[in-house]
Amino acid sequence: MALYHKYRPQNFSDVIGQDHVSLTLLEAIKSSSLSHAYLLTGPRGTGKTTTARLLAKAFCCQKIEENGRGEPCNTCDRCLEIAAGKALDVIEIDAASHTSVDDVRDIIDKARLAPAVSKKKVYIIDEIHMLSKSAFNALLKTLEEPPSHVVFIMATTEVQKVPATILSRAQRYDFKRVSHGDIVKYLKRVAEGEAIKITDGALDLIARAAQGGHRDAISLFEQVASRTKDIGVADVESVLGVVRGEEVDSFLWTIFNGLPEEGLKIVHRLYESGAEMTVFNRQVIEGLRRVLHYLIGGQSILNESKEGLEKISKIAATVSVERVVAALEIFIEKGRALKDVSIPTLPLEMAVVQIAAKVEGGEASKSGETRAEARPVASTTKAAADTLQAKPAEKKEDREENGSSLIPESKDAGLKDAVESPKTEPNESNKASIPTDDPKKVMDSAAATAPVLEMTDDIWQSIIDQTKKENGTLAALLRDAQPLSLNAGLLTLGVKFKFHQDRISEIKNRQILEEIAAAILGGSCRILCEINTPKPKEKKPVADDELQKVAEQVFEVAS
Numbered sequence: 001m002a003l004y005h006k007y008r009p010q011n012f013s014d015v016i017g018q019d020h021v022s023l024t025l026l027e028a029i030k031s032s033s034l035s036h037a038y039l040l041t042g043p044r045g046t047g048k049t050t051t052a053r054l055l056a057k058a059f060c061c062q063k064i065e066e067n068g069r070g071e072p073c074n075t076c077d078r079c080l081e082i083a084a085g086k087a088l089d090v091i092e093i094d095a096a097s098h099t100s101v102d103d104v105r106d107i108i109d110k111a112r113l114a115p116a117v118s119k120k121k122v123y124i125i126d127e128i129h130m131l132s133k134s135a136f137n138a139l140l141k142t143l144e145e146p147p148s149h150v151v152f153i154m155a156t157t158e159v160q161k162v163p164a165t166i167l168s169r170a171q172r173y174d175f176k177r178v179s180h181g182d183i184v185k186y187l188k189r190v191a192e193g194e195a196i197k198i199t200d201g202a203l204d205l206i207a208r209a210a211q212g213g214h215r216d217a218i219s220l221f222e223q224v225a226s227r228t229k230d231i232g233v234a235d236v237e238s239v240l241g242v243v244r245g246e247e248v249d250s251f252l253w254t255i256f257n258g259l260p261e262e263g264l265k266i267v268h269r270l271y272e273s274g275a276e277m278t279v280f281n282r283q284v285i286e287g288l289r290r291v292l293h294y295l296i297g298g299q300s301i302l303n304e305s306k307e308g309l310e311k312i313s314k315i316a317a318t319v320s321v322e323r324v325v326a327a328l329e330i331f332i333e334k335g336r337a338l339k340d341v342s343i344p345t346l347p348l349e350m351a352v353v354q355i356a357a358k359v360e361g362g363e364a365s366k367s368g369e370t371r372a373e374a375r376p377v378a379s380t381t382k383a384a385a386d387t388l389q390a391k392p393a394e395k396k397e398d399r400e401e402n403g404s405s406l407i408p409e410s411k412d413a414g415l416k417d418a419v420e421s422p423k424t425e426p427n428e429s430n431k432a433s434i435p436t437d438d439p440k441k442v443m444d445s446a447a448a449t450a451p452v453l454e455m456t457d458d459i460w461q462s463i464i465d466q467t468k469k470e471n472g473t474l475a476a477l478l479r480d481a482q483p484l485s486l487n488a489g490l491l492t493l494g495v496k497f498k499f500h501q502d503r504i505s506e507i508k509n510r511q512i513l514e515e516i517a518a519a520i521l522g523g524s525c526r527i528l529c530e531i532n533t534p535k536p537k538e539k540k541p542v543a544d545d546e547l548q549k550v551a552e553q554v555f556e557v558a559s
Contacts, residue, residue, distance in 0.1 A: 003222045004215050007190055010083065011071045012054055015047050016186050016214050017178035024173070025051070029058045029070035035171045037143055037152045039128070041159040042175025045213025048155040051173075052124045056090045057082050059151055060118040078118055089118040096127045101134040108142045111150045121150050128154040129161035136163050143169050177212025180204075186214055187221055198231040204308060205236045205245075208286075243270055243280050248287050249311050255327065256319045257476035260356035267348045277344045281335045285328065291316050292324045314499045318480075323358070330354050459520060466516045474509050484532060489524050491517055494532025504529040 009015045012022040021040075028034055038055065040048040057072035057079050058064055064072060072079050081087040093107065107123060115121040131139070143152055143166065154170065156162060178186075184203045191198050198221075206224070210217035224231050224239050237244055247266060254262040270280055293302050294312045302309065334347035341347060460483050468475035477500050484494045495501050503509060510527050518525040 002219075003190060003194070004218045007193070007218065009047070009050055009054070010074050012051075013071065015051060015054070017182040018047050018051070018175055021051060021173045021175060025055060025058075026070035029064065030068065034059070034151075036146050036150065037170035038154065039159070039162070039167065039170040039172045040153065040155045040175060041172065042157070043177055043212060044157050045210070045215030045217075046175040046178060047214070048175055049124070049126060051175075052153040052155055053082060053090075055153055056087075056122040056124065056151075059120040059122055060087070060089065087118070089115040089121045090124065091122070092124045092126065094126050096130040099130050099132050099135060101132065101138050104131065104135040104138045108138065111142060112147060115149055119149075123150065123152050125152065125154045127156060128166075129156045129158045133163075136166060140165055140169070178210075178214045179212075180207050183207040183210055183212075183214050183217045187217060190218060190221065194225065196225050196229050196231065199233060201233040201307065202231045202236045205233060205240070209236075209240055209242075241276060241279060243275050243283055245311075248280075248283050249315065251284060252287055252291070252315050253318075253473065254476075255352055255355045256315065256323065257473070258356055258479075259472045259476055260352050262472045263352040263356070264349055267345050267352065271345050277348060278335070278338050281331060281338060281348060285331050285335065287315075288324055288328045288331065291319065292321065292328070295319075295321050295324065317497045317499050326358060327351075327355055462520055463513075463517055466520065467513060470512050470516070471509065474504070474512060477504050477509075478513075481529070482532060484530075486521075490526050490528055491521075493527065493529045495529060496532065498531060501529050501531055 012026050015022050038052075040051060042048060054072065057074075058070070060078040060082065061072040062076040062078055064070075067073060074080075074083070078087065082090050085092075091107075091110075093103075098104075111121065111123065113121075146152065152170070154162075154166075159167075159172075184207050187198070187203055187206060202224075206217055206220050209220060220236075220239070224235050227239070228235055233245070247270060251263060251266045254260075254266065267277075267280075271277060290302060290308075290312050294309075294316045302312070330351045334351045337347040338344065464475055464478045467478060477495075478493075480497075480500060481493045481495045481504065484492045486492075493504065495504065504513070504527070513527050514525055517527065
């Protein structure tokens with residue numbers, strides 16, 4: 001037996017996500033104020049046919065009045081016959097295959113006959129919108145004034161195709177899409193009943209793929225469960241034929257950080273692995289939609305797991321609403337083009353290039369700033385060092401005013417002189433003094449370590465350019481970072497977001513950056529990344545004698 005049959009609700013209270021319908025019908029049953037015609041409408045797989053059968057039970061149940069709850073007893077002969085699909089007085093008709101006026105006339109003729117064993121004869125007509133115009137006209141009179149023992153329960157997914165004359169003669173109940181959370185709870189209950197293990201990520205993926213239909217959800221669950229009894233995200237992705245969520249997240253990250261070459265690599269790799277480009281494009285659009293929802297309403301309008309919210313927040317931290325909307329428009333347009341081109345990857349390649357062009361063109365980022373234009377930099381380590389050594393020394397006041405130097409003032413005059421002196425070639429003794437396990441320990445050994453060269457804008461840009469050759473994603477992170485200080489072998493970087501701090505501080509990324517910085521700066525270098533919140537400049541207090549001079553000038557003018 002299929003799982004959606006096995007776990008079909010047998011009471012109104014078991015119907016998932018349709019409390020507004022179930023509670024209304026229960027009250028009508030308890031008060032004996034039932035109608036002769038009902039119209040149930042809504043998306044597929046939301047419980048319309050199930051509710052129609054429960055309503056048929058309520059009309060035919062032999063003990064419905066005894067329990068006083070309005071729920072069918074599910075123990076009498078009538079309830080058992082309806083549950084098994086063997087009830088003589090409950091006739092289910094598929095209007096999609098009985099569309100003609102002759103089919104409707106047959107229903108009308110048989111409706112005049114009294115029920116065989118039940119109190120009522122119930123006609124359940126599914127997909128009622130498929131009837132022809134003449135068939136609707138033939139049904140109209142009987143629907144308006146049916147025999148007292150007949151009840152019509154009609155169901156449709158396209159209520160706009162049902163004539164207004166039919167709608168006005170039936171009680172209408174609108175079914176809504178089942179929420180993400182309700183589907184997850186339902187699937188957990190089924191998994192427990194079937195002794196199947198399934199991860200939260202897999203449940204989340206199935207619920208999202210079902211798009212509000214719990215019948216689709218349990219069918220997909222059963223399909224995956226036929227392969228394994230220990231279901232993970234990879235199993236669901238394999239059945240759905242979708243790209244792994246990590247690939248979609250990486251793709252979004254690259255296009256929003258101006259890395260078109262990385263985005264193209266992802267597209268080509270997925271295509272070569274057999275991924276369907278139309279499916280991947282839909283996943284990208286869905287990912288962009290979730291980021292847009294997060295930017296506008298935060299977690300309040302998202303039905304996501306904790307892990308999913310964390311991924312969305314990381315991407316959202318690097319992008320603005322305007323850029324997400326622009327990207328959505330581009331991928332929607334390219335999605336249409338996917339059907340017409342002979343090269344399946346071309347529309348997605350064009351989308352990557354278009355979005356990258358917007359980034360390089362200086363489009364506003366989330367913080368309202370624009371990307372800095374690329375500066376000419378020294379092509380080699382030697383050229384960079386020569387440029388630095390040839391640079392004239394600046395006064396401390398000038399450096400503080402224009403921010404050209406990142407070396408903090410030291411309380412130790414000897415250390416201060418050493419930092420401002422030309423570079424000292426590293427030797428075995430000072431190399432050994434640099435801690436290797438914790439960047440913060442470098443500060444503790446600052447006096448014993450030979451300082452590296454002074455940091456400048458050109459050198460920082462050179463570090464970014466060299467990093468891009470090794471790791472494009474890391475280079476994108478560095479564009480949003482700011483070098484704060486360079487002191488005794490420790491380069492401190494400031495970032496605005498914790499996500500950037502975590503990624504730059506990863507061992508693999510930190511090692512790459514330290515090697516590049518050491519090569520360019522000409523000495524051993526360690527990296528420390530921290531959250532940097534700019535502090536407002538303190539106003540210089542005005543001296544008393546200056547105030548007196550200003551006051552005298554004001555009074556002289558007044559006199």
